[in-house]
Amino acid sequence: MRKNLEYGLLHAMNAFLRVVDSGSFTAAAEQMALTTAQVSRLVSELEIRLQTKLLQRTTRRLKLTGAGENYASHCRTIVELVMQAESEAGGAGIQPAGRLRVMCMTIFGSRYIVPLVSRYCAMYPNVTLEYSTSQHVPNLLAEGVDVSVYLTPQLQDSGNVAQRLGETHGVLCAAPAYLARHGAPQTVADLAGHQCLRLINPSATAHWELTDGTQTHTLLPAGPLVGDTPEAVLHGACSGLGIAMLPLYSVVDQIRGGELVHVLPSWRTSQVGVFVLVPSRKFIEAKTRAWLDLLKAEVPTALARDAGYLAESMLAAKEKSR
Secondary structure, eight states, rough: OOHHHSSSSHHHHHHHHHHHHHOOOHHHHHHHHHHHHHHHHHHHHHHHTTTTEEEESSSSEEEOOHHHHHHHHHHHHHHHHHHHHHHHOOOOOOOEEEEEEEEEEEHHIIIIIIHHHHHHHOOOEEEEEEEEEOSSSHHHHTTOOOOEEEEEEEEOOOSSSEEEEEOOOOOEEEEEEHHHHHOOOGGGGGGGSSOEEEEEEEEBOOOOOESSSSOOEEEEEOOOESSSSSSHHHHHTTTSEEEEEEEHHHHHHHHHHSSEEEETTEEOOOOEEEEEEEOOOSSHHHHHHHHHHOOOOOOOOHHHHHHHHHHHHHHHHHHOOO
16 A cells, blocks of 8 residues: 555655756666656656756756756655654654665775674664675765765765764884885885885875874885775785785784784874765664664774774884884
């Protein structure tokens, strides 16, 4: 019976908003489990009903008309109010249920987020959690993502609602075999004479910007390997290819285990913020609130734990060298 109720004006409004947010009839169709033709027909029927053009369609992109922009704003308010009313009346505002799509950067997710996925699924069996990875700031509405965790020194305005979970930083490291062959740098200026392995992605630039708390040093390193994920650069470092600057969380286990040596331990990158992003919606469903609560309860503690592990390793190394 409920499904029959969905095929009306509200259904068409929802389809229209999905097209607007995703910028594509095909993407909207995938999110709604419809065909592209069905979504196109729903929008066309809206335009016939309103006797006005809502979207300018070209072969390359879609653009809202003036009337379309105004109508989309009202539709969004209406759809959100209906979602809130149904959730509160049906219990979804209280009990997590439905599909939850979450996204995170790869190696950060492997260490901190993936373990929470299983816990969440066990806690809320009526939710189907879909986990994916990306190195880029997602367009949450366009991609149908409910929650994303993203790392960046400074979060750009993306229209998403952001909450800071904590912070981390990058550290220099190399395999003992590499340091045995080439010697360990004694000063930050010595890095210019070493093979350097570079991580370059939207949250990590080609330049290395290092600080010891009082001074800063910037260099453009060179070396045999460039990767957009920490995994590739980490493997190269462990293989003895050179000195890498990698996020603390990606190398703390290798440093503690002796597979890597913490190089120039007094130097590191500036702090990188860890943010959780949600679409800018007034109403947040119980399934999303529950996931956010779990992230806020566990991720800051785990970040502090790993920072403590590295501090312990640094102290142990100093005592050993005496």
